[in-house]
Amino acid sequence: MNEKKTFQRGRLVPLPTNAFIPERDLEKTPILEASHLGIDFGGLTAVDDFNLTIGRTEIAGLIGPNGAGKTTVFNLLTKVYQPTRGMVMIDGYDTAGMNTVQVNKLGVARTFQNIRLFNALSVEDNVKLGMHNAIKYNMAAGVLRLPVYWKQERIAHERALELLSIFDMQDLADVPAGSLPYGAQRRLEIVRALATNPSLLLLDEPAAGMNPSETYELMENIVKIRDTFHIAVMLIEHDMSLVMGICEGICVLNFGKVIAKGTAEDIQSNPVVIEAYLGKKKEG
Amino acid sequence: MADFFSQVVNALQLGSIYALVALGYSMVYGIIMLLNFAHGDIIMVGAYATYFAVCQYGLHPLVAVLLAVLISTLLGVLIEKAAYTPLRSAPRLSLLITAIGVSFLLENGAQLLFGADTKSMVKTPLISGTLNLGGVTVSLAAVITIVVSVIAMIALTFLVQKTKLGKAMRAVSEDMGAAQLMGISLNRTISFTFAIGSFLAGIGAVLHVGSYFQASPMMGSMLGLKAFVAAVLGGIGSIPGAMIGGFAIGIVETLVTVAGLSTWKDGVVFAILIVVLLVKPTGILGRPMVEKV
Amino acid sequence: MKQTKRIPMPVRYGINLVLTLALWGVLAAMIASGVITNYWNGVLITIGINVILAVSLNIATGYLGQLPLGHAGFMAVGAYAGGIFMKATPLGALLKAGETGAAVPWIILALLIAGLTAGVFGLIIGIPALRLKGDYLAIITLGFGEIIRVVLTNVDSVLGFKFTYGAAGLKQIPKITSFNLVFLCVALTILIIHMVMKSKHGRAILSIRENQIAAESVGINTTYYKVAAFVLSAVFAGVAGCLYAGYLGSLVPSSFKFMKSIEILVMVVLGGMGSMLGSVIAASVLTVISELLRSVGDYRMVFYALLLVLMMIFRPKGLMGTYDFSMSRLLEKLINRGKAKPVPSAAEGEEAQRDE
Numbered sequence: 001m002n003e004k005k006t007f008q009r010g011r012l013v014p015l016p017t018n019a020f021i022p023e024r025d026l027e028k029t030p031i032l033e034a035s036h037l038g039i040d041f042g043g044l045t046a047v048d049d050f051n052l053t054i055g056r057t058e059i060a061g062l063i064g065p066n067g068a069g070k071t072t073v074f075n076l077l078t079k080v081y082q083p084t085r086g087m088v089m090i091d092g093y094d095t096a097g098m099n100t101v102q103v104n105k106l107g108v109a110r111t112f113q114n115i116r117l118f119n120a121l122s123v124e125d126n127v128k129l130g131m132h133n134a135i136k137y138n139m140a141a142g143v144l145r146l147p148v149y150w151k152q153e154r155i156a157h158e159r160a161l162e163l164l165s166i167f168d169m170q171d172l173a174d175v176p177a178g179s180l181p182y183g184a185q186r187r188l189e190i191v192r193a194l195a196t197n198p199s200l201l202l203l204d205e206p207a208a209g210m211n212p213s214e215t216y217e218l219m220e221n222i223v224k225i226r227d228t229f230h231i232a233v234m235l236i237e238h239d240m241s242l243v244m245g246i247c248e249g250i251c252v253l254n255f256g257k258v259i260a261k262g263t264a265e266d267i268q269s270n271p272v273v274i275e276a277y278l279g280k281k282k283e284g
Numbered sequence: 285m286a287d288f289f290s291q292v293v294n295a296l297q298l299g300s301i302y303a304l305v306a307l308g309y310s311m312v313y314g315i316i317m318l319l320n321f322a323h324g325d326i327i328m329v330g331a332y333a334t335y336f337a338v339c340q341y342g343l344h345p346l347v348a349v350l351l352a353v354l355i356s357t358l359l360g361v362l363i364e365k366a367a368y369t370p371l372r373s374a375p376r377l378s379l380l381i382t383a384i385g386v387s388f389l390l391e392n393g394a395q396l397l398f399g400a401d402t403k404s405m406v407k408t409p410l411i412s413g414t415l416n417l418g419g420v421t422v423s424l425a426a427v428i429t430i431v432v433s434v435i436a437m438i439a440l441t442f443l444v445q446k447t448k449l450g451k452a453m454r455a456v457s458e459d460m461g462a463a464q465l466m467g468i469s470l471n472r473t474i475s476f477t478f479a480i481g482s483f484l485a486g487i488g489a490v491l492h493v494g495s496y497f498q499a500s501p502m503m504g505s506m507l508g509l510k511a512f513v514a515a516v517l518g519g520i521g522s523i524p525g526a527m528i529g530g531f532a533i534g535i536v537e538t539l540v541t542v543a544g545l546s547t548w549k550d551g552v553v554f555a556i557l558i559v560v561l562l563v564k565p566t567g568i569l570g571r572p573m574v575e576k577v
Numbered sequence: 578m579k580q581t582k583r584i585p586m587p588v589r590y591g592i593n594l595v596l597t598l599a600l601w602g603v604l605a606a607m608i609a610s611g612v613i614t615n616y617w618n619g620v621l622i623t624i625g626i627n628v629i630l631a632v633s634l635n636i637a638t639g640y641l642g643q644l645p646l647g648h649a650g651f652m653a654v655g656a657y658a659g660g661i662f663m664k665a666t667p668l669g670a671l672l673k674a675g676e677t678g679a680a681v682p683w684i685i686l687a688l689l690i691a692g693l694t695a696g697v698f699g700l701i702i703g704i705p706a707l708r709l710k711g712d713y714l715a716i717i718t719l720g721f722g723e724i725i726r727v728v729l730t731n732v733d734s735v736l737g738f739k740f741t742y743g744a745a746g747l748k749q750i751p752k753i754t755s756f757n758l759v760f761l762c763v764a765l766t767i768l769i770i771h772m773v774m775k776s777k778h779g780r781a782i783l784s785i786r787e788n789q790i791a792a793e794s795v796g797i798n799t800t801y802y803k804v805a806a807f808v809l810s811a812v813f814a815g816v817a818g819c820l821y822a823g824y825l826g827s828l829v830p831s832s833f834k835f836m837k838s839i840e841i842l843v844m845v846v847l848g849g850m851g852s853m854l855g856s857v858i859a860a861s862v863l864t865v866i867s868e869l870l871r872s873v874g875d876y877r878m879v880f881y882a883l884l885l886v887l888m889m890i891f892r893p894k895g896l897m898g899t900y901d902f903s904m905s906r907l908l909e910k911l912i913n914r915g916k917a918k919p920v921p922s923a924a925e926g927e928e929a930q931r932d933e
Binding site for chain 1: 586769772773776777778779783784787788790791792793794795796798805851
């Protein structure tokens with residue numbers, strides 16, 4: 001985990017399956033392979049025939065107009081909703097029949113569009129909850145305060161502060177999470193997700209409500225996280241400067257269907273995307 | 285056969301009272317998500333009102349009925365205004381505890397004022413009569429109870445589905461904030477809901493007294509609890525659900541009593557509740573609630 | 578990393594142990610010297626039992642964020658399990674003969690059996706009930722509580738053995754419950770609950786209250802922890818039930834009505850949900866108030882109800898607010914007053930509020 005790698009911005013390579021992944025991830029199992037994924041709510045098809053492959057160390061973007069089904073895709077990938085159709089492979093494992101907890105243990109962690117922190121708990125406890133499965137002692141050892149408890153808690157404490165330091169939040173460790181300012185709450189959600197030691201980090205509108213300089217800082221941090229932890233990141237974002245700035249592969253969703261996939265350049269010049277989404281944005 | 289028929293009438297009679305009370309529970313829950321534990325005690329107050337009007341002051345039964353229903357309705361609204369309105373933005377549990385407190389207050393207040401003993405009604409000719417239905421004799425009270433309940437339920441369905449007020453009630457229960465933005469007065473709508481619920485409880489109280497001829501301070505507690513079970517069974521927040529639940533509980537209790545296990549009937553009612561909740565957590569007609577992620 | 582100096586853990590535990598022993602010493606001395614009369618000794622025991630009930634319900638209500646309405650049911654299970662066991666043992670004879678030493682193992686065993694039996698019921702009830710959310714959980718636990726009572730009322734013998742004695746009740750249970758035993762049980766209960774809550778397991782339980790979806794997203798098995806919290810809650814209710822049986826010497830099913838569950842819930846809510854000290858204070862205050870109001874007879878319950886309603890209207894979050902108030906935070910402040918720099922309270926260093 002300590003090995004620091006810096007990645008060149010990857011060139012996307014088309015696979016025979018019609019998917020794209022960065023060149024450097026070619027030899028490895030893709031961290032995520034979703035095929036023909038779909039879900040219906042009652043009679044309404046929210047997402048249909050969603051195919052996406054994400055490489056081991058890719059930063060992927062999921063964009064689309066409001067209501068396109070982006071968050072639903074996240075909910076499908078993390079099994080908050082069970083898909084009606086299709087398959088999700090995480091790290092080569094089929095996730096059929098798994099629940100959110102099991103998918104998390106496979107290496108998927110996420111943040112939420114409407115922030116979901118453990119508000120009454122301290123920032124540190126929020127992060128430690130992310131490490132819950134990595135902290136190893138049983139209830140008896142905890143109650144009896146055996147040495148293993150002290151050791152594990154100390155390690156967790158140190159690790160939590162270390163993770164918080166990514167966003168320079170270590171001094172806020174004792175503050176209740178709910179009392180943090182909005183931007184800090186978003187950052188804490190990312191830290192908490194990272195604490196679960198994921199190999200795929202899903203960020204749902206991480207820059208929402210941030211000003212341009214905060215957004216820029218966040219972009220740098222997302223890249224830093226990828227480079228430090230050697231993981232894949234997939235993000236939903238409306239801020240095009242962020243998406244175009246750091247995402248290697250971008251997937252555009254409209255009315256629950258993928259309308260385009262490719263690099264930032266491809267997407268920006270794609271007439272379908274411009275019509276559905278970017279065109280309006282560019283003029284404004 | 286005649287015995288079977290009279291048991292069916294008994295079940296429906298009991299069931300319609302449960303249904304009326306369950307409706308009040310269900311409506312209040314639907315609109316402010318509160319388990320109004322005081323609801324059962326409104327029945328108790330209504331029953332005492334009937335008792336005092338008829339037995340102490342010798343009023344005409346019909347006047348007594350009107351009086352009891354009026355008192356119940358006013359009491360329901362008063363409770364809402366005094367105890368629940370100040371807590372509308374408080375945690376839901378606080379509201380629940382308040383409801384329990386109000387229930388305590390009514391029960392113990394009644395015990396203090398009227399004594400702990402059970403007051404027995406004089407059987408006026410209106411309710412002690414019998415009716416001959418195709419060779420089977422049933423009590424007039426049972427027929428009145430069932431008929432009045434069914435009429436009340438139909439009227440309520442009409443009110444909720446067809447009137448402007450009903451539309452406002454449904455809007456508030458769907459989304460309080462949005463309803464308010466559309467110009468619906470929250471306070472008025474909620475008060476109306478309580479008024480209607482308590483009105484039905486008042487009718488239930490009169491019918492209860494008419495059917496079982498007694499009033500006691502604690503009568504509302506188990507009655508209310510079981511009516512509440514009926515509401516949950518049918519699907520809380522649903523009007524037809526409350527009716528179905530009420531009748532179901534009435535039938536089950538009668539069956540258990542007929543089987544000679546009347547001391548077990550509360551247990552059986554709750555056991556059925558548990559089974560239904562486990563098989564279909566939202567009750568027979570309830571809508572599932574989905575949390576948006 | 579700014580790491581402020583804290584009092585080392587052994588010392589913290591030591592301070593609390595000393596405080597607990599001091600409280601016990603004072604109370605025991607007052608009882609021995611007759612300052613606390615026999616009557617108030619009984620009230621103290623009742624307070625202790627209620628405190629255990631309140632802090633145990635607080636696990637499910639305050640910490641887990643669910644609303645079980647059948648706590649009296651678990652208390653009943655514990656009371657009957659303990660009562661039946663104690664009647665079957667030579668405990669009664671030993672106590673009569675004054676051989677307290679020989680009775681101790683039996684007492685411990687009785688408490689354990691009561692707690693475990695209630696825990697098993699908690700497991701049986703919790704697994705299906707906790708699949709449901711919010712009010713449905715409340716309703717289903719209410720149902721279970723009532724069923725337990727109905728069963729106890731109607732069953733008096735099993736396989737020909739006189740067992741629970743039905744509505745007439747279980748009688749001639751050895752009276753094991755003394756002030757010392759209750760004090761010890763209260764201290765242990767609070768200690769264990771505190772230890773659990775300040776560990777990874779406790780954090781997981783709290784995370785479910787705070788945001789279940791987020792908890793699952795970070796890999797916390799919420800079903801497991803919900804059931805665990807529920808069982809823990811039931812176990813201590815069972816212990817309290819056993820103490821109750823051993824205090825009264827007889828049991829009737831009607832003492833475990835729905836209203837008893839509500840009474841315990843009121844203590845928790847009044848104290849502030851999720852605040853153990855709050856539960857302790859509220860349980861003590863309410864028990865004393867209800868004793869004091871005995872003199873006004875019929876008005877007592879009316880007062881109680883009014884108090885409840887007014888309290889909720891004017892202080893809906895309870896006496897202690899919603900978060901875990903800790904006695905040691907106060908202590909820490911006092912201690913740190915002498916030091917130059919203020920020390921922010923440490924997340925994991927907070928100690929038990931063992932000041933019952």
